[in-house]
Amino acid sequence: VSLLTALLLIAGAWELTLGAGRGGPMKHAMAGLAHLAFHPRVERFEKSPSTSPTALKALNLEDAQLGVGKPSDFRWNQLLSFDACVQCGKCEEACPAFAAEQPLNPKKLIQDMVVGMSSGTDAAYAGSPYPGMPVGQHHCTSGESIFPSLLDPQTLWACTTCRACVQACPMLIEHVDAIVDMRRHQTLTLGEIPGKGPEVIANLRETGTMGGYDLGARYNWAVDLNVKIAKETEAVDVLLIAGEGAYDMRYQRSLRALVKVLQAAKVDFAVLGELETDTGDVARRLGDEATFQQLAHKLIATLNTLSFSKIVTADPHVMHCLRNEYPAFGGKFTVVHHSTFMAELIDAGAISPKPLEVDHTVTYHDPCYLARYNGETEAPRSVLKALGISITEMERHGVNGRCCGGGGGAPITDIPGKKRIPDIRIQNARAVNAGTVAVACPGCTAMLEGVVGPRPDIRDIAELLASALEH
Ligand code: SF4
Ligand code: SF4
Structure with missing residues (x-):
């Protein structure tokens, strides 16, 4: 040797x-x-x-x-x-x-x-x-x-x-x-980030959110859902972390659907409420390791005051950061994507969704940070299968899936090209005549729904599962 x-x-x-x-x-x-x-x-x-x-x-x-x-x-x-x-x-x-x-x-x-x-x-x-x-x-x-x-x-x-x-x-x-x-x-x-980079970094440092929002408003979408807020004195099984998508009105629909699924399955869970600060994912991808480490230490300190067995999140970027990047800073948590958790609930019989009646082609778009970064390609497909949906795969899928354009801070730096990445992905969906693209990430939802002109419906798998529990 x-x-x-x-x-x-x-x-x-x-x-x-x-x-x-x-x-x-x-x-x-x-x-x-x-x-x-x-x-x-x-x-x-x-x-x-x-x-x-x-x-x-x-x-x-x-x-x-x-x-x-x-x-x-x-x-x-x-x-x-x-x-x-x-x-x-x-x-x-x-x-x-x-x-x-x-x-x-x-x-x-x-x-x-x-x-x-x-x-x-x-x-x-x-x-x-x-x-x-x-x-x-x-x-x-x-x-x-x-x-x-x-x-x-x-x-x-x-x-x-x-x-x-x-x-x-x-x-x-x-x-x-x-x-x-x-x-x-x-x-x-050099202190040089293009586009909205400087504003986003300043917001993260000053408010703990990318958009400069009030931390207390992060869970406003859940105010009528009878959701517990995590407390130091009360242990829960699952801590639900919403991420920045919680401030987006469209993505709030996905989060509300996820809460309905958790409640139907009688999961003991709580949300972080105003304690939730940004993971620092985007700051890190933009190269601002100082802001990332500051945010990581802050969120780890918050999480360490609470008692829970696992974190569930619908945002693969949040999951990747917490699961894979926080251990280097002492934050060691069990972190599960909502697709994996929902597939487990179905397998365990905690929920029994009825088959959805779908009269058009459904495809599934793999988020890069779920499939390529974390190898999870089966759980979302297994949830869709449990809903009676037989998906038609797009040209690139699984670990070879095509990016929606939403990662790495790219929508913030916004470097122009002759085409837009999400338009290319929607073109892949159109090529299989998809009427619905199932997704599993707030970034993918926003990027694919932002495509102008006729396009398939974009539905988070939590929305599809919640609707299968309603009828
Ligand atoms: S050109 Fe081929 S070998 Fe070179 S970096 Fe790209 S994929 Fe790798
Ligand atoms: S955008 Fe291009 S260069 Fe950047 S990670 Fe994806 S494939 Fe690689």
Whole structure:
């Protein structure tokens, strides 16, 4: 083992010092081998990883260097991973921002990082450019700033962090980590976030909500539903966390439906009420690790005062943050998505939905943060099956699902393209003649319902289940 390690170390060192940016038949084989041996996310290869393979890594805010501003700021094994790219284009094919002709192409981004570490230019790049940005104008040395000579910051901000590129990459390259590392530099060092980013961050810091809302109003939608508010003195089985969607009138319909399901199943649950502050999910994806960590510590402290056996949420972004990213800050909770919880209630016989009479095609849109980030593709389908609905799958589904455009703070930074990502997804639904798209995320609901023109109905699976309990 030690001989193999030594050989791989030599291969890695050779790649980083001599091989980077040069061609040759052994180049990718050597880089690929060394990359796999020293992969920046070892948890991807572990059977029972102690940390989530999809959680962003915590940034030490005391570090002199925050994020990545120069190619040489990347960790050595990240640089090695970029050099393992075989330019197959699978990430480009999967990228929703590229499909919408926003100025992002994950393949070009990785190749530009190779250019940066070998202090060259992109003139020899033969693939598709960032839409709207001609090839041949990007250059950098490894110790120079990446921005704007190698990368226009718009390229970073167009990313929805959907991980479709990572999922598709045969070389297991971690595009999202690289993008967030560079966003961290933009946000924490340069203080530059486009669009409504600065306003959202200020709101989060001042009010604990993205929209600058009153915390006391988060559960106004539940005022007539006889829902318990969590108290330090009273243990409950389930703590229901609504997330920012609770302030959105459309999404309140989904939450009210979920409450009806929980009540029908006689679940002992409470909501957080005015104690609920934002998880920090969007701040983190925007690169503002400082605001994220502040919000994470605050919410963890709140949750630690309460007694519950599990958290249930209908928002996969909230779930991902609480389940996978809070453990690094001491917050260890059992967190379940509402689709999983509802499927369990049906399986246990706690509710017996009657089949819904549906006279049109129904499809299901997988949220990226539920399917790709957390591997949950079956529970929502099992709920729909219990309602007698036989779904027709869209072109991309399951862990290969196509993003709605709502993640990673992309609706906030709002980088223009020639098309809109949700329009592309609705086109996929139209292609299977769907009259209803079942969803399981407030972001997906908002993005898909925002499509202009005739489109299928968008229904959260909790709404469909609640209606099957009514008749
Ligand atoms: S995470 Fe999604 S949007 Fe971002 S580069 Fe990858 S595929 Fe494109
Ligand atoms: S999928 Fe991976 S190997 Fe293929 S072009 Fe993209 S980064 Fe390179």
